[in-house]
Amino acid sequence: MEDIVIRKYKRKDRQVVRDIAWETAFMGKPASVFFSDREIFSDFLTLYFTDYEPESCFVAESKGNVVGYLIGAEDEAKLKKIFIFKIIPMLFIKAITRGVLLKKKDSEYLKNCFNGFLNGEFRSPDFSEDYPAILHINIMESFRKLGIGSKLISSFLEYSTVKKIKGVHLSTMSEEGGKFFKNNGFNLVYSAPRSYFKHILSKDIIVCIYGKKLASQ
Ligand SMILES: CC(C)(COP(=O)(O)OP(=O)(O)OC[C@H]1O[C@@H](n2cnc3c(N)ncnc32)[C@H](O)[C@@H]1OP(=O)(O)O)[C@@H](O)C(=O)NCCC(=O)NCCS
DSSP: OTTEEEEEOOGGGHHHHHHHHHHHTBTTBOGGGTOOOHHHHHHHHHHIIIIIOGGGEEEEEETTEEEEEEEEESOHHHHHHHIIIIIHHHHHHHHHHTTGGGSHHHHHHHHHHHHHHHTTTTOOOOOTTTOOEEEEEEEOGGGTTSSHHHHHHHHHHHHHHHTTOOEEEEEEOOHHHHHHHHHTTOEEEEEEEEOTTHHHHSSOEEEEEEEEEOOOO
């Protein structure tokens, strides 16, 4: 644990952040369980953070290697705008040109997401007023439970407090993740079932949103 260094994200970390995002996307397991196009899914998970707001991102290094990250955004409303008007159209074109819809695994997952969208599953209360900042955190499997995640959270909360941000929120579908966030001072503010992994798990998953208000300085 002594050899762990938490530092701000640098441009050279972009690929390793994408790799960790892919390796941990399915409740800590690889996204390959439900998707095959690594490039597109890594873009979906990380592109906003690494390319539009790198200053709000942190990494954890062990012996010079990045083993985990926290990618954050100060203002979810700004993130959503860029996501809808820039990232989604780019991903749509990429998906067509790379033939994603012709790949069974990918098309099945996307079909489930689309059905969930039509059923209103993606509607949730707007947390950007009380908790404007958002974060995603992932640690490589062999480096979990060493205190790295808690250190990354502390760094981001300190950064957000200095920036006078009112609160931070995040969503997780992992039970272990939920316990971790509660132990780091977050409260459950919303939970709802989602069906997009039903073809793999034969049941809905519960997505939980956790929030933490910050003291304004
Ligand atoms: C959830 C996650 C980010 C937590 O990161 P982490 O580095 O494992 O977190 P920490 O080590 O700080 O804390 C995890 C637990 O290990 C315990 N721990 C910390 N140091 C320890 C040590 N040296 N020995 C034993 N246990 C230890 C903590 O008490 C904590 O217990 P808790 O789960 O009861 O709160 C990480 O497990 C992860 O990436 N999981 C997969 C993906 C995921 O769920 N991401 C979150 C959703 S976005």
